[in-house]
Structure formats: structure tokens, C-alpha cells
Amino acid sequence: MRYPEAAWKGDGKSGGSYVGKPFRVVLHTTETAGVPGYGGGASAPHITYVPKTRQWVQHTDFNTAARALRNVAGGVQTNRANALQVELVCYSAKNIADQSSSRLWVGDLTDDHYLDLRNFLSWVYANFDVSSTWPEKQAFSSRQANASGFRMTGTEWNDFDGVCAHQHVPENTHWDTGALDWTQVMEKGDDMAELSPEAQKFYEEAWKAIGSPEATPPSTPLTPKSSQDILKTLAQDFRDRKDDA
Numbered sequence: 001m002r003y004p005e006a007a008w009k010g011d012g013k014s015g016g017s018y019v020g021k022p023f024r025v026v027l028h029t030t031e032t033a034g035v036p037g038y039g040g041g042a043s044a045p046h047i048t049y050v051p052k053t054r055q056w057v058q059h060t061d062f063n064t065a066a067r068a069l070r071n072v073a074g075g076v077q078t079n080r081a082n083a084l085q086v087e088l089v090c091y092s093a094k095n096i097a098d099q100s101s102s103r104l105w106v107g108d109l110t111d112d113h114y115l116d117l118r119n120f121l122s123w124v125y126a127n128f129d130v131s132s133t134w135p136e137k138q139a140f141s142s143r144q145a146n147a148s149g150f151r152m153t154g155t156e157w158n159d160f161d162g163v164c165a166h167q168h169v170p171e172n173t174h175w176d177t178g179a180l181d182w183t184q185v186m187e188k189g190d191d192m193a194e195l196s197p198e199a200q201k202f203y204e205e206a207w208k209a210i211g212s213p214e215a216t217p218p219s220t221p222l223t224p225k226s227s228q229d230i231l232k233t234l235a236q237d238f239r240d241r242k243d244d245a
Contacts, residue, residue: 001062012044012059015067015079022161023082023128028068029092029176033102043067045085051104051113072171076154092178107179114184133162134182145175
């Protein structure tokens, strides 16, 4: 199966058949300025989104597994666990993105980019019965993503039915998608003009962690757009702490 809005490239190497788990979406960032070669297709996702041109490129048919995730022998299946994999051509690491004007930081994705991503997800929801949910926790650094208890356990991964990032997948070590604005990714329309209580609590706690005790979020209750301000501030705070270390 192919996404109708994507240009078919077909250069991805199949990761084999799915193992019958619930379908789920895994988002990645390429950490490149353009569409990478993915090792001749050996580590290609199903599809790549290019924000600069708002175009999609598909590498592997969605009816077979892609190969963008690490899979450890003897552990759970990752690529073959019905994972529909998407790479976004941008950087989770802002310090590297800032080294060239040709590079895009994930925190600078625009409303139009999120609209394209939501349109893709709507197609996935309709064709693969994926739930429009996410893990509701987010890492902004490698240290956070690889801290004990952050990633899904094998059981949680096997049962997962929704949209997650590379940073949430067991057996993996990458921390993308960093400062991706999940409230924009998961927005459905007017019924999600405000965040869920769980997401609201997450952002409020994150804001308090980076500000003074009396600090307040940009707006209360938070909306998908205002939460982006918190994400950018969080990312800058972690970079500053790393520089001071």
C-alpha cells in the first residue's frame, strides 16, 4: 500500500513480514538537510517527509516492514511489530541544525508542516486502524530518552496502538524526535483546541522545571500553538545546561 500524496521511490529494503501486533506509527528525524540514502535502503523508513518542499517520498510499501529501527536478537520485534515508520527531514539536535542555514530544527516546523503530517496520519488511521493517541511523555535529550523507565517496556511496545517517536521504542537509543510539538501532531480540530488533562499536566510541570517557582505557562489552558513555546524553551534550557557542564 502506498500513500497517495507520496512520490514512489521504492529504494527501501523490506524488513520482512509483520508479526501481527497492533499497527502503530513511529516518527523519526533524519538529522540531515535532505533525504538521506539510508545505507542503500537498508535502514529506510516506509516514507520520508521533506518540510522544505512539503513533499513525501515513499521507500517501502506499507504492507511490509521497514528497517529504520534497531532490533536486538532475543528481544521484542521492533520493525516487524506492525510499525509504520516516518522520517522527517530535520534535526532534533538544534546545535547541529544551527551550523547551516540549509538545516531545519524540528522545533521550527510550521503549522503547514503539521497540517501535512496530520493529513498523513488521518490516512493511516483510516487504512490501518491506528488510534490517535501518543505516549504522553517526551525527551529533549539523549540522556532523558535513555533514562531508566522512559522508553516503553517490551510488553508496552507489543500492546501499543498509536503514534510514537523513535525515543519511545525499546531496544533503541536515539532520542528523536526531540522538540516535536505533539499537540500539533495529535490535533484533530476544534475539539482539541485545548490539551488533554494529562498533556496539560505534563507541560505545566515541564514549565515549572525550567522557570522560577512563580513562572506561569504562556497561556492557560495551553493550546497546541502555545505549547510550542514551552518546547522551544525546554530545548534551549537543556542546551544551556549542557554548555555549562
